[in-house]
Amino acid sequence: MSTSSTSVRATKLTLSLRKVAIVLAELDLPHEIEDVQFADVKKPDFLKINPNGRMPAIHDPNRDLTLWESGAIIEYLVEVYDKKQKLSFPAGSNEAYLAKQWLYYQVSGQGPYFGQVSTATTILSNARFSGAHIMPRLSFS
Ligand SMILES: N[C@@H](CCC(=O)N[C@@H](CS)C(=O)NCC(=O)O)C(=O)O
Numbered sequence: 001m002s003t004s005s006t007s008v009r010a011t012k013l014t015l016s017l018r019k020v021a022i023v024l025a026e027l028d029l030p031h032e033i034e035d036v037q038f039a040d041v042k043k044p045d046f047l048k049i050n051p052n053g054r055m056p057a058i059h060d061p062n063r064d065l066t067l068w069e070s071g072a073i074i075e076y077l078v079e080v081y082d083k084k085q086k087l088s089f090p091a092g093s094n095e096a097y098l099a100k101q102w103l104y105y106q107v108s109g110q111g112p113y114f115g116q117v118s119t120a121t122t123i124l125s126n127a128r129f130s131g132a133h134i135m136p137r138l139s140f141s
Helices: 015-026 070-081 094-130
Strands: 006-009 031-034 057-060 065-068
Touching: 006 015, 015 031, 015 070, 015 094, 057 070, 065 070, 070 094
Parallel strands: 006 031
Antiparallel strands: 006 057, 057 065
């Protein structure tokens, strides 16, 4: 079966994109990555793709399906394209539920915490360069 190229929209820097890109590469699925800037994800063009204004999002022309949320994207790619179970396990097996457990842990716990650290680090380092004081100062007399 020939597979048309899936388009992935996300800035190349984000961890959420890397997870999806790794799955696409491991499954040998042709794809192209459209480099979306952070500044653009809350604009109307991107909100038409993901009303939550976050990346990554994919469009799979083979099924005319647009999807967002990295966990949903990964589950979709694996269920539809990992027929030889290179990255997945038989549906209903204990291993399949354990894999799901780790996926949910990553998207609901580890991912957001790492995101907060990355955002805070960026804000703090920008503030240091600009000389701005973004942290409230306490003074005692
Ligand atoms: N739960 C979402 C999180 C997506 C997310 O937070 N993406 C970040 C980049 S890693 C983003 O689009 N940030 C832009 C913004 O929030 O304005 C997923 O796993 O896809």
